[in-house]
Amino acid sequence: MTSLARRHCQPVKGAALSGDALPPLLAQVPAWAVVDDALQRRFTFDDFAATMSFVNAVAWLAQREDHHPDLHLGWGWCNVRWTTHSVGGLSMNDFICAAQVDALQP
Amino acid sequence: MTSLARRHCQPVKGAALSGDALPPLLAQVPAWAVVDDALQRRFTFDDFAATMSFVNAVAWLAQREDHHPDLHLGWGWCNVRWTTHSVGGLSMNDFICAAQVDALQP
Numbered sequence: 560m561t562s563l564a565r566r567h568c569q570p571v572k573g574a575a576l577s578g579d580a581l582p583p584l585l586a587q588v589p590a591w592a593v594v595d596d597a598l599q600r601r602f603t604f605d606d607f608a609a610t611m612s613f614v615n616a617v618a619w620l621a622q623r624e625d626h627h628p629d630l631h632l633g634w635g636w637c638n639v640r641w642t643t644h645s646v647g648g649l650s651m652n653d654f655i656c657a658a659q660v661d662a663l664q665p
Numbered sequence: 666m667t668s669l670a671r672r673h674c675q676p677v678k679g680a681a682l683s684g685d686a687l688p689p690l691l692a693q694v695p696a697w698a699v700v701d702d703a704l705q706r707r708f709t710f711d712d713f714a715a716t717m718s719f720v721n722a723v724a725w726l727a728q729r730e731d732h733h734p735d736l737h738l739g740w741g742w743c744n745v746r747w748t749t750h751s752v753g754g755l756s757m758n759d760f761i762c763a764a765q766v767d768a769l770q771p
Contacts, residue, residue: 607733611724618717627713629739 563587563658566651568624575648588657597629597642598653600660607634613663620659626652669693669764672757674730681754694763703735703748704759706766713740719769726765732758 563584576584581593591600604610610632617639621627629640641657643650669690682690687699697706710716716738723745727733735746747763749756 607724607728611721614720615717618713622713627740629737631735631737633735634733 563655564662566655566658568626568652568655571643571645571650571652573646575643575646576650577648581649584651584654588654588661590661591657593649594640596648597640598649598657599638599640600657602637602639602664604635604637610635610637613637616663617660620656620663624652624656624659626656628656669761670768672761672764674732674758674761677749677751677756677758679752681749681752682756683754687755690757690760694760694767696767697763699755700746702754703746704755704763705744705746706763708743708745708770710741710743716741716743719743722769723766726762726769730758730762730765732762734762 575596585591585593588598591598593599602613604613614630614632614637617628617630617637626641626643631638631640639657639660641653642648643653681702691697691699694704697704699705708719710719720736720738720743723734723736723743732747732749737744737746745763745766747759748754749758
C-alpha cells in the first residue's frame with residue numbers, strides 16, 4: 560500500500576469513516592488523536608517565527624490538496640485539526656493530510 | 666493623543682487594565698470584545714489564501730511589536746485574541762495591537 564503521506568486527496572463520497580476502519584489508519588499517524596470527529600495533533604516550536612513557518616507549510620499543502628484544516632496557534636505551538644465537513648466526520652483525506660503534516664517534521 | 670494604531674508596545678508593569686480604564690480604549694477598537702481576559706475579534710475572508718495573507722500580516726506586526734496573539738483560523742475566517750500573560754489580563758499593548766490589526770483592513 561502506498562504510504563498515506565504519498566497519497567493525495569480525492570473527492571469524498573459516502574459516510575464518514577468509523578469503527579473498524581479507524582485503527583489501521585490511526586496506526587499510520589500515531590501522534591494524532593480523534594477529538595470531536597476530527598483528527599488533531601499539537602506541535603510545539605522554539606519561537607513564534609518557527610511556528611509561523613510551520614503554519615505556512617501546512618497552508619501550502621492544504622492548498623495543494625484543496626483540503627483545509629483548522630489551525631489554532633500562539634507563541635511556540637500550533638494545534639492542527641482535520642475533518643471533512645461533507646461527510647460530517649473523518650474521511651481518508653484527513654488521514655492523508657495528517658500524514659503529510661507529519662512528513663514536514665524533521 | 667496619538668492614535669492607538671500608531672503607538673508601539675512597551676514593557677508592561679503593574680496590574681491588568683480593568684474597570685473605568687477599559688471603555689475609552691474599547692471605544693477606539695469597537696469591533697473587538699473582551700472575552701475571558703482577552704481582546705478578541707473574528708475576521709472573515711473570501712477564501713483560504715486571503716485568510717493566510719491576513720494571518721501573515723498579523724504575524725509580521727506581532728514580531729515587530731514582540732507581542733504575540735493567539736490565532737484560530739480555518740477556510741475563510743480567523744479569530745485574533747490578544748492578552749498579556751505577564752499581567753494576567755489586558756494591557757495597553759493588547760489595545761495597540763488590536764488597533765494595528767484593524768489598520769490592516771481595507
